[in-house]
Amino acid sequence: MGEFFAAALTFPAVVPSVLLVVVVAYWLLVAFGAADADWVELDIGGVPATVGLSLLVAFSWFGSLAGTVLLAPSTGVGFAVLGGSLLVGLVLTRLLMAPLKRLFPDDPPASRLDFVGRPCVIRTGRVTQAFGQAEVTAADGSSAVVQVRQAGNDTLTAGVTALIFDYDVDGEFFWVAPIWSGHHPS
Structure with missing residues (x-):
């Protein structure tokens, strides 16, 4: 378990780790009713921005953690791992938008x-x-x-x-x- 935390708190994984802590704290506040799930009036592919951004952070964190563990990058390679993990996060988040959109139907038009x-x-x-x-x-x-x-x-x-x-x-x-x-x- 110590190796996991060491990897999560080592550059480049530490950058998305901090963002992941913010995302997890936010969703805990939503779960307990202390925050609103729709705090950003923005749609990402038909899915609320909070969901899309949360997925992006989670996928990017996992990518950077895997890159940190597998490559043990130096500072120069660390930036490449960080950029690559962001790209992986964007691609995976975008792939999930279409199936997730069905869970967030549009409001019916006025009649x-x-x-x-x-x-x-x-x-x-x-x-x-x-x-x-x-x-x-x-x-x-x-x-x-x-x-x-x-x-x-x-x-x-x-x-x-x-x-x-x-x-x-x-x-x-x-x-x-x-x-x-x-x-x-x-």
Whole structure:
């Protein structure tokens, strides 16, 4: 075990060893909930940067450790081993990106169906079976003015809150119904 630590703390393996300690500490903090796994808003081949960088460090560390043990490099050769281990780390990390990408699916694209079930505020003078617009706020806080229709004869005028309950794909409009606050208007 002493030989392992001696090799890990000898140049060139000491450089990625320090980085590996940082990576392991980071993932321990993530495991215990003290850090966020997505601290870098960056994608490396469809995989979060934290995962890609962690793999790069681990593969580079292993390559430099193997080079240190096998070659017992001098300073000049040590730089070559360090560069070679980085190259090996990059190649192996890149090879793992495609299979790992399946574990990190993209967020589904926004859809008009996301508005179904949300309240909206009527923005036109009235809503009929053939005419109307309303403003709806998406889950992310953004708002949109959309085409709306109603099936009945309820009083839906500007400023009234309604509920979007369906989307008509062919007509490209939303069906709405009034939201009553405990009493039915006369």
